Amino acid sequence: MPDQTDFAGAREAIRKGISFKGANVFILACATIIASLGLNVNSIPVIIGAMLISPVMGPIIGFGFGLGTRDNRLVKDSLFNFGVMVVISIVVSSLFFIISPLNPEKPTELLARTTPTIYDVLIAFFGGFAGILEISRKEKVTVMPGVAIATALMPPLCTVGYGISLMNWHYIFGALYLFVINSIFIALATYITVKYLHYPMVEESDGSKGRLTRNAAALILVAIIVPSVFSAVNIVKDSNFSIKAKKIVESNRSVGQGFIYDYKIDNSQKLPVLTLFMAGRALSAEEKEVVYASAENAGIPRSQIVFHDNATRSQETQDGYEIIGDIYKQTGRQIQALNDSIANLNTEIGILRSKVLPTRQILLEMNAQYQFITGLTLAGGEMAAVDEESTGDNVVVLVESTRSIDEETEARLERWLKARLGRDTLSMKITVVPDKN
Secondary structure (H helix, E strand, O other), rough: OHHHHHHHHHHHHHHHOOOOOOOOHHHHHHHHHHHHHHHOOOHHHHHHHHHHOOOOOHHHHHHHHHHOOOHHHHHHHHHHHHHHHHHHHHHHHHHHHOOOOOOOOOOOOHOOOEEEEEEEEHHHOOOOOOOOOOHHHHOOOOOHHHHHHHHOOOOHHHHHHHHHHHOOOOHOOOOOOOOHHHHHHHHHHHHHHHHOOOOOOOOOOOHHHHHHHHHHHHHHHHHHHHHHHHHHHHHHHHHHHHHHHHHHHHOOOOOOOOEEEEEEEOOOOOOOOOEEEEEEOOOOHHHHHHHHHHHHOOOHHHHEEEEEEEEEEOOOOOHHHHHHHHHHHHHHHHHHHHHHHHHHHHHHHHHHHOOOOOOOHHHHHHHHHHOOEEEEEEEHHHHOOOOOOOOOOEEEOOOOOOOOHHHHHHHHHHHHHHHHHOOOOOOEEEEEEEOOO
């Protein structure tokens, strides 16, 4: 691989990457504001855009490269520019969140940057490898954008700013710890790759000083990795507990004449606690024992199960209407969906009814005025098309009479039918049917 390495080109690119003046200052400010906006509205695409344009990774790779090639000037410049970038990013993001009118109700993207794990260590480590290998190759490809997204340097810094705006120390230290992890392991991957590719050294150093530096670096790495391992283990435990809790709730949704309408998991204690919110009749000791047995089979001891039965009643004081109210609250969405469906059906029925012509009623009204009219047929729209001129809005009227009707009576009858049916036009035909009596 050394024969595919552009030593001079990589060194020059890294030196340019650590520069923090001119356009880079404004690019960093823009990236910080964009990332803060993305975190504020929980928009992953916006956060990704900020990662792509942020220049923070340059000094980190420069620091690792300087250590690997014993370039003390590069190390000092990288550290200085890195510190300035971090301070500016935190200040800008803090000001943004202080003046921002947006208040995230569920800041999931912000919270995701406050609990680093060993997985973040691995992502930063292998991302650093990919980044320095891309810079070192003679033939460049599009690896760096992916590295910038994967290692996520800008979002943790903006989360620190969010924590400062709230004076929330959990946010501040959690996000800062994630940023430190990413930075150190990107630099470490760069250092290892530089050694592997046998980059030429800039300065020679004595062996004792080199060993001291390596030992100090090893201690720092251990101090960084150990907390992240514990954090990862806790996350796995919490995830497994949540899966088991959901299984318990689903298998014991109805117990006796009571039911579990909600549940809550508290991971803030040493051992997580599952609280079951009950409704309906209060559970007896035997019925609770059924739930305890189910929990123990799933791997959750009974000491971690709490019944919250403020919504329950004893058998003597059980109010049936309250039970129904609890059930309706639990199935509110289903009921709403059913009501919406009924409303749609009623609308369709109303439309259909509006299209039905009241033939019998009109016949009775006509017969009250003209006793010789004994039959009536009304047909609306295309169903009643009797000739090519009929349209969907036309009404065909077939009148049966026991005698012939003069033109004046026929015209008066037609005007009455138009008003009665609310139509501007209709086709009327009168048929004389002799009275059978």
